[in-house]
Every structure is written in C-alpha cells, then in structure tokens.
Amino acid sequence: MTARPDMQDLYLGFGSNIGDPAHLVTRAIKEVAGNAHIVFEKQSALWRTEPLYDRDQPMFVNAVVKYRSDLDPYEILDFIRLIETRFLRDRDRERPKGPRTMDIDILFYGDHLIRDEKLTIPHPRFHERKFILFPMAEIDVNYIVPGTTKRIADYIQCCPDNSKVEKI
Template structure:
C-alpha cells in the first residue's frame, strides 16, 4: 500500500493557446503524477515582475504517491514535454507553461531543488486567489494560519480577473469505478495487475484462493476423474469468497479489485466437464450467478498462447507445467464466447501479448490509460 500525499500546484501560461496549455498540463499531471481532486477557476492577470503577455493561472489539488523529490523532477519533465525551454537569463520570462509546487502535505522542505511552502506564494494574488478557492481551510505550515486568512493579509495590489472558460478535470479511476474484475487465461498476468492496482489505489484486493484447492494438483494428473469435484469446489469457494468480501464493503465508498469474476467457473467447466456433468453444473451456476454483484468494469487480458506458456513456466507451479497449448486455446475460446454474449457487462479487452506491465512502467501506464478512458 502506497502512502498518498496531497500537493497543491500552481499552473500559469502566457504564450500560445493558453487554455490548451493548461488543459494539456492538467492531463499530463493526471497521467503521470496522480489523481486531480480539484481544479480552480481560471484567472487572468498581467505579467508579474516583467513586461509580457497576460497570464492565465490556476491551482490544482493532487493526490500522489510520489515523494517530493520525484514530484519536482516529473513536473519539470512535463514542462519540457509541453515545450518549455528554460534559459540562464535572470528574471521572469514569457512561458507557455509554468508549474510550481505550493504545498506538499503539511511539510516544510528546504533543499537545493525545492522549497515548500513556495517562498513567494503569500505575496502573489494570482496564486493565492485560485488556491483559496480550492483550499480555503488548509493551514500554511509556516504561518500557521488558514490560507483564507493569508489571502486577506496579502499586499499584492495587482488586478486579477476570473474568466468564464473552465478546464476539464480528468476523472480518477477510483471515482469512475467501485469494483473492477480482472480476468484472463492461465498465466495472463491478472493477479499481478490486480495487486499492482490495489497497491497504487489502496484498493481492497480480492484474490482467488486456487492455491488452497486440494483437487487442483489431482486434476492436472487425472482430468477425467477430478474435473467435476474441482469445478464444483471452485464454484462454491468463489461464491463464498465474493459474497463475503463484497458484503463487507460499501460498493459506493470503497474501491475493490478482484483477479477473477465468477463467470470463469462456467468457462472452465465447459472445457473440463463431460456434457452431462456440465448440464448439472450449469443449473447450480445459474442459481448462484443471480446473487453475485456485477463489477463496474470487467477487464480481460489477452495473451497469445506462446507468452502464456512462457509465463506459466516462469512462475514455476509444478502442477501447471504439463498444461497443453490446446487446453489454453479452449480456455480462451470460452472467454471469447462469454464476451460475445454479455450485453450488460462493461467489458474492456486489452492485448498484453507484446508488453510487460510488471517490469515496465510505460506498459503499466498504457493499461491504466485504457482503463481510465474506457
């Protein structure tokens, strides 16, 4: 579980298409820094400290797991990505984007790279007015006063105007969804992704308890004999686990991620059971399925068979090492049929065959973007 910090940032621009500059910066901060919880109105002011075009300024509240030193480095990289070129000239200059850290939790930071609270913030209306709009009751760590009081004590006499235009706040995954189920074939990486997301978003994690199933090793040794007791035990355990875990949490207030959805029981049963066994199994499943809470988002991770076999071999579970490619193909075909028939389930299919989201941050961010923008 990652510690979440609250930071307040000031964004300003006086070159090019200023609204686009601010929106692009907001989007990149959301993608690389953390969830944006609040955005102030846009305020127009004359250039402060030099002759230049008028500025558009905003403040934003961001929740991030980054420490302050990583935060400042990423913000500098975002400025650069948006075209800012820093020079060695002294004094203030025109710029298409400027991002400053105003506050970071209630910390006081004095380092070569970063000073927090920002040393000039209390002197600038173009900072304090948008900041107070979204953080009036936050206490300044040094002054020990509410920011609203600090604004009243500000001696800056420059004029500041609120404009009508509004920026779009990217909706965080934790606000968009309450319950996400991640699925995929054996070895697709669903458990790894569920754990990574749970860690990032401090979500309740529901993991399938397959390791505790005594029939699983026996099934891989003698499929015909142990298929029915295996599938029935899985169905009973999945139903009990999901019922118990989901009942303990308010689905409107908590974020839950599971590495399976109960429909996988039917998919695997189709592959492993005889026709008569499957018909009996299906009757039991239909009774149970009506009672299970449906996820807000169902994510299916697709991996080609070659990669699945590599992953299975790599994780080294003895009872999985003799899984045949044809068996994996049948499982995938089962998921494929299920996906085609689901009209009322919010489905997202992500091909992860050519990416490594466990070891590559860019690949993980790619998946998060897919989920966020679904």
Template structure:
C-alpha cells in the same frame, strides 16, 4: 498519500489550451488521485511587468510521489510544453510554468526545492485559485490558512 498543490501559469502561445492539456497530463500521472482544479484566472505578470498577462490555475491532488519526483514530473511537463530554462528570462514569458505550492505540511529547503513555495503568500494568482478549491490549507510557517493569507493580501 499526501495532499499537494501545483500552480500552473502561461502567457505564451494558446495559454488556455496549454493549461488545459497540462491538467489532463497531471490527471494521468501514476500515483495521483482526487484531483481538484480551480477556475482559470487572467492575471497581471509578477516580477517582470513588461510582458503579457498570464492565465493561471491551481490543481490539488493526493500522491505518493516524493517531493523530488513531483518536481521532476513538473519540470518534464514544462519542457513538454516548450519551456527551456536555459534560454528564458527569470520571471519572463513562458509557455508553461509549474510551481509546487505545498506538499502536505512539509517544509523543504534545498538548493533545487523550496516548499511551501517561498512567494506563494504574496501572489494573488496563487492564493485566489487555491482558496477556491482549498481555503482551509494551513501554511506550515506562517500559521495562516489560504483564506487568511488571501485576506491579508487584499
């Protein structure tokens, strides 16, 4: 099994309820165990600033799912909660956004999947909740742990 982290965010609808339901769904996925969930964080939008604030959290768990299957599950969860990638603005408002932050220490760069997430080290809304539940995770490219990445950002 490999340790993975997902970042979840929402700024449309009842964001707190959407994130809570998404976490419950993830905990029911087959081939996952040892789930740890951060607190909720209310954060400013990133990228496109003229929109409502986001609720964010991070969940880590162990899995035997491949990175590609994990991505399919994450995108299926987004769709279940109303996300339509064909009709949304890039970095715009959404009911649910699920990003794969890391997949063990793997480095993956394909057309559809980039792990670790290429912007994670620039995003307080990822690093703060991740540091809450796994401050020692080591970024395989930057060679810094979560706590160090967050300190650099501050």
C-alpha cells in the same frame, strides 16, 4: 486511479502566457494526472492575471489544482519539469520572470517543509501572489499552510500584490 490513504495532498500552480495559455494550462493539468502516482482531486477556475514582476509581457492564465500523490517531493519536481519541457519551456534561455509556455510550481505537499538549493515547500512566494492565493481559496480557503497557523484566507487579507486578477 483512486487515491489511497497513504497519498498526500499535493497543490500545484500552473501558469502560461505564450500561445493559447488557457488551452496549454488545461492540457498540462491533464498531463500531470496521467502519472500513475498522482490522482486529480479538484481544480480552481482559470484566472487571467497581470504579470507581477516583469510587466513587459502578455497576461498570464493561472490555475491551482489539488492532487493526491505518494511520490517523493523531488520525484514530483522532476516530473513537472519534464512536463514543462514537453510544453517547450527552456529555463536556460528564458528571461527570469519573463514569458513562458508553461510554469508548474509545487505550492504545498502534505506537511512537507523543505528548503534547499533544489526545492522549497511551501512555495517561498505563495503569500505574495494573488494568482496563487485566489485560485487556492477556491479549492480550500481554510487550508492551513504547513509550518504556520495561518489559513489561505489570512494570507489573502495581507497580500501585498495589487495586480489585476480575474476569473475567466
């Protein structure tokens, strides 16, 4: 499917640190693009990253992908949760910030500003995480975050994250 003018930019973050994380992230990126209402545009490299909050777990593999979509943000959330479940993620049983087969986050979607009990866009902690900012910068370092006047490059300059991240 080709992107249409009525579609909006959608940036998703992917992460995994169980099994073969690079393979799982690559598969999940393709599965998202299998939705007729989501069109793949551009992908960052895969990044190997240290766990940020709960350090007692394996390294993560992360990526950011730009898609275009005409879905409602909540439809996107439901769809990516379904994909996480297909990858055997069980949010009810995993430890918070712990190991996972697949984590998919909506980072940015068009100019949406949403903050409720189910969804927050832009992602509430994107600015604290090099594993989001570095891959996002590969796609568009001058992207202006909705609701702000700051670019991704500006957030990188003041990011408090001192964990190790490396391009694979």
